[in-house]
Amino acid sequence: MKKVVLSMLALSISMSIFAQKDELKAADKALKGEDLAKAKASIDQAEGLIANADAKLKAKFYFLKAKAYYEIGKKQPALAADAYDVAAQTFTELIDFEKKSGKAKYTAEAQPLLNSLVADVSNKGIKEYQDKDYATAKKTLLQTYNLSKKDTVFLEYAATAAYLDKDFDTSLTHFNMLKELGYTGIATTFSALNTESKETENFASKAQMDLMVKTGKYTDAKSETSKSKRADIIKNIALILVEKGETKNAIAAVKEARKANPDDSDLIFTEANIQLKLGNKDEFAALMKEAIKKDPNNPSLHFNVGVINQEQGRLEEAKANYEKAIELDPNYGDAYLNMGALVLEKDKELVEEMNKNLSNFKKYDEIKAKQLDLYKVALPYFEKAREVKKDNMDVVRTLMSMYENLEMDDKYKEMKALWDASK
Numbered sequence: 001m002k003k004v005v006l007s008m009l010a011l012s013i014s015m016s017i018f019a020q021k022d023e024l025k026a027a028d029k030a031l032k033g034e035d036l037a038k039a040k041a042s043i044d045q046a047e048g049l050i051a052n053a054d055a056k057l058k059a060k061f062y063f064l065k066a067k068a069y070y071e072i073g074k075k076q077p078a079l080a081a082d083a084y085d086v087a088a089q090t091f092t093e094l095i096d097f098e099k100k101s102g103k104a105k106y107t108a109e110a111q112p113l114l115n116s117l118v119a120d121v122s123n124k125g126i127k128e129y130q131d132k133d134y135a136t137a138k139k140t141l142l143q144t145y146n147l148s149k150k151d152t153v154f155l156e157y158a159a160t161a162a163y164l165d166k167d168f169d170t171s172l173t174h175f176n177m178l179k180e181l182g183y184t185g186i187a188t189t190f191s192a193l194n195t196e197s198k199e200t201e202n203f204a205s206k207a208q209m210d211l212m213v214k215t216g217k218y219t220d221a222k223s224e225t226s227k228s229k230r231a232d233i234i235k236n237i238a239l240i241l242v243e244k245g246e247t248k249n250a251i252a253a254v255k256e257a258r259k260a261n262p263d264d265s266d267l268i269f270t271e272a273n274i275q276l277k278l279g280n281k282d283e284f285a286a287l288m289k290e291a292i293k294k295d296p297n298n299p300s301l302h303f304n305v306g307v308i309n310q311e312q313g314r315l316e317e318a319k320a321n322y323e324k325a326i327e328l329d330p331n332y333g334d335a336y337l338n339m340g341a342l343v344l345e346k347d348k349e350l351v352e353e354m355n356k357n358l359s360n361f362k363k364y365d366e367i368k369a370k371q372l373d374l375y376k377v378a379l380p381y382f383e384k385a386r387e388v389k390k391d392n393m394d395v396v397r398t399l400m401s402m403y404e405n406l407e408m409d410d411k412y413k414e415m416k417a418l419w420d421a422s423k
Contacts, residue, residue: 185229340381
């Protein structure tokens with residue numbers, strides 16, 4: 001009797017193995033014929049039979065399942081909404097399984113497919129973000145991070161997309177996760193100038209960049225390391241808390257970060273921005289001055305103090321701030337713009353006086369002359385701003401008006417042509 005039972009058991013196992021093989025053959029054939037619905041059905045059928053399979057059969061199952069769901073996610077997502085997630089998980093299971101078994105039959109083919117899967121999802125998320133479809137992008141970008149945890153930058157992108165979608169709770173969760181992970185976002189880029197196209201190209205590594213330079217077709221090699229985003233993460237957490245009406249928690253979050261990083265002027269700047277957002281301009285100015293003491297050669301700090309001084313009518317102080325920003329960064333376009341605007345502070349007053357003296361020609365001409373003198377002082381600042389910020393049409397419009405008033409006809413025509421072309 002025992003022999004009969006054992007025979008029946010052996011027969012059952014044998015039949016199960018045959019069924020597994022048949023389903024996997026069917027899945028493989030369906031995949032080659034791009035019949036994804038049939039491939040999925042065969043994989044799903046094999047799933048319930050795979051528990052007792054040998055290592056060789058299990059590896060094949062993992063590979064075909066991962067490949068099938070990858071193709072479904074790419075070509076027929078309606079068949080399985082979570083296709084990419086299933087594919088990524090199964091690819092990972094396959095690679096881990098073959099690593100443990102010591103027989104990597106499918107890993108070499110699976111790894112590139114997993115990389116392609118992550119690339120497909122990330123490209124989709126980036127496109128959605130660029131199209132300002134933040135509601136969809138925040139999910140796709142988070143999926144990219146979940147598929148490849150080493151690419152933490154996609155968690156940052158997901159957090160930002162959620163913020164722009166005004167989904168503050170989700171955004172706050174992501175930014176807090178980045179903070180807990182110790183995320184800095186520091187990255188090094190490698191580039192060189194293509195001597196034929198005259199365009200700068202990026203490379204995946206320093207070794208690749210150096211190799212291309214050795215060919216003689218590239219010059220001006222550069223390795224640039226980005227600044228830490230740690231302070232920006234704290235800033236975003238604080239700004240979200242402000243949006244949620246939790247202003248005390250927002251300021252507390254920044255102060256906590258400042259306590260841990262007392263020499264980080266960016267964190268002082270973050271607290272200053274929150275104070276400004278809350279309408280506390282005096283606190284803003286005080287914090288900015290503190291930041292300048294710690295980082296005196298930062299042109300942005302001098303510029304921002306200048307903005308507040310200008311808003312509060314301290315024009316001479318604002319002028320000194322803008323001049324310092326320009327001294328530190330001769331191409332600081334916004335500083336030139338604000339200097340020009342500061343000079344023109346009196347223009348409104350002069351226009352009002354002219355309107356009051358429309359019938360008094362002598363008085364009108366005297367005031368008009370003062371206005372033109374004012375324009376002559378402001379003009380170089382706007383011209384420099386135009387030189388630095390070539391795409392800023394507001395600068396073009398301002399220059400067009402000034403050139404017209406100063407009867408600089410050639411310059412006026414040049415700006416008008418640019419203005420008309422922009423419409």
